[in-house]
Amino acid sequence: xxxxxxxxxxxxxxxxxxxxxxxxxxxxxxxxxxxxxxxxxxxxxxxxxxxxxxxxxxxxxxxxxxxxxxxxxxxxxxxxxxxxxxxxxxxxxxxxxxxxxxxxxxxxxxxxxxxxxxxxxxxxxxxxxxxxxxxxxxxxxxxxxxxxxxxxxxxxxxxxxxxxxxxxxxxxxxxxxxxxxxxxxxxxxxxxxxxxxxx
Numbered sequence: 001x002x003x004x005x006x007x008x009x010x011x012x013x014x015x016x017x018x019x020x021x022x023x024x025x026x027x028x029x030x031x032x033x034x035x036x037x038x039x040x041x042x043x044x045x046x047x048x049x050x051x052x053x054x055x056x057x058x059x060x061x062x063x064x065x066x067x068x069x070x071x072x073x074x075x076x077x078x079x080x081x082x083x084x085x086x087x088x089x090x091x092x093x094x095x096x097x098x099x100x101x102x103x104x105x106x107x108x109x110x111x112x113x114x115x116x117x118x119x120x121x122x123x124x125x126x127x128x129x130x131x132x133x134x135x136x137x138x139x140x141x142x143x144x145x146x147x148x149x150x151x152x153x154x155x156x157x158x159x160x161x162x163x164x165x166x167x168x169x170x171x172x173x174x175x176x177x178x179x180x181x182x183x184x185x186x187x188x189x190x191x192x193x194x195x196x197x198x199x
Contacts, residue, residue, distance in 0.1 A: 083194060084187050088179065095158045095175045099131040108132060108160060109139035115162035115171035116143070125149045127161040136160050 098104060112126060126136045126148060136150045139160075159174030179186075 080191055080194070084190060087190060088183060088186075091179060095179075096131075098158055098175065104132070105135045105138060108135040109142055111173035112136065112139040112160060112162060113143055115160070115173050116145075118171050119162065119164050119169055123147050123149065123165045125151055125163045125165070125167075127151050127153050127156060127163065129154055129156045129158065132158060132160065 116124065124145070126140065128136050128150065130152045133150055133152050140146070140148045140150070157174045157176035159172075159177070161170055161172050161174060163170040
């Protein structure tokens, strides 16, 4: 008959029970550690996704702001250019009315004299529209230029073009040419005036 399980069996049973309890506790601790790690990983991923989403939103917002700013600048420049075109267009259209201005004779004399300074000695040709032909002849006479020629060309704008005898050098003193050369400087002044009114 086998010997009864005595203290040794009880000891083995207690050791097995203690080992099982220990393994269960270790498994519980491992599970808690894994859960905590998973929660940290999930929180980190949520945080990273939120940060990436916020970064993407921030980039989108910056892009929208830059696009709006660029469009505003473009539309502002287009509006300025259109305003300047209207102003200079009106100036060109009003030039013909200057043919009746009382100071035009003095202006023609002055411009012919200035043009002569750029031309070689000798006979010159003054080209102009018929509206100022008599003023051009009077300007040459007042300058003692009796051999010079006035040639009428109806297509020319108000003012004169003074040429050397061979036509190699020409000084354009028409009002349209002078306005075109002054346009950059006048445009700056006009833009400042427009912006001053807008404030």
